[in-house]
Amino acid sequence: MTEGNDGRLDLSAPATPEMMGLVHAVLEQLWEAHDDVAATDRVRFEMAVIEILGNIVEHAYEIDSTDTGSRRFDVSVAATETELVASFGDNGLPMSIDLSDVAMPDELAESGRGLALAMAAVDDLSYERENGRNLWRLTCTRKG
Amino acid sequence: MTEGNDGRLDLSAPATPEMMGLVHAVLEQLWEAHDDVAATDRVRFEMAVIEILGNIVEHAYEIDSTDTGSRRFDVSVAATETELVASFGDNGLPMSIDLSDVAMPDELAESGRGLALAMAAVDDLSYERENGRNLWRLTCTRKG
Amino acid sequence: MIEFAVETTPQGIAVVRPQGRLNMAAARRLKEVLDGLVGDGRNRIVVDMEETTFLDSSGLGALIAGLKSARQAGGDLRVARPTEAVRTVFSLTNLDRVLKPRDTVEDAFDD
């Protein structure tokens, strides 16, 4: 949870599409508290965060669709002098694909760009399955 | 943290005035997920939540003003069939006054209404000091 | 962020319209706006709260402060068209008498 950064914002909420707006609001707050973060860095970080959250909401609970109540995620975002960092945790099903296999699909494909876009946007994206939880970590090295 | 309610929203953030807008956004999300909560219940709950948060931001760190970085709070809000519940935790200084002494000040007083207003708005407001943390708990029994 | 639109009626009454949430940060600015009006000799003020979606004790404090300085200057401050959120706060704090809300901006100074 990006320990050591006292300015971080942590949210834990049900994994529903409506929560995407709240995560945008969390990021708006982060930018307000760190008004020196360059627009280019905000844009690519926010986009990657929303892609990963969108995947959690859409995919991580697909098969396990009986027990809506317990579908939750948590997210922590922080800005340091040099980096923007986000980490996600969720108790959904494990990711089916290997990040090293992710590639941008055909130009006219209507879907399948989420992970490729997130990976292109940030400087580091990692995924781990730990203690029955999915853990995602995103890092942008600040350019601005 | 209102255990047993899987729809709850938890936020942890620096205890700064800017975070009040984010807590409003969290509550907006709660109302969106629970659109059957009556307007009267939303109004009194939101007001009490914001009063308690305002006090944390304003008072709980007053003397201890050297170490801005570690001033944080967490809040958890949830709606059940019968109740609206919020709990706050913060690592600031202990509350100086006893809730049973709280009364509405003179009509023309310009301050000192926060706690009295929060207590009048909700059905239960409690404060505890536990393990060096301040814990506040608010409960509204749903009327609507 | 809350906005403060200020207008003057043909009768010389200043109308302040806090739009959005009247909370801690906004209360400080409302107090400045009200102090500025009274300082300019415009001591008859209507606070039109039709679009005030939220009010807390600090917003209430700014209204009371404005009321007191308007009265000290020989004028008054009156509240018009409160939303449900505003009315709830007035009634929970027993201020509906001192901040007696009026139904319209036009008639706010009729009595």
Add this chain to the structure above:
Amino acid sequence: MIEFAVETTPQGIAVVRPQGRLNMAAARRLKEVLDGLVGDGRNRIVVDMEETTFLDSSGLGALIAGLKSARQAGGDLRVARPTEAVRTVFSLTNLDRVLKPRDTVEDAFDD
């Protein structure tokens, strides 16, 4: 919530203006709007993105879907006035060629 204003130019070109965040929920609605236009025979479409503050892969998918159905109907879909957020997504996905953004809505169908 995102809004979709739709206009028609004197040349019969439909102009769609997604205002706000073009994300998962909004993408679904944009796809419906674009499908509706092509279904009505309005297959020359400009998506004016001057006020699109955010775009993700699902929004991009809706644009590509609209582009394909407009072309299948003998028309085209063109993007005008992308914000920085939109341009970033186009360039990271290498779609600046297929969704080549135009500087103005008026000239979007000039070539």
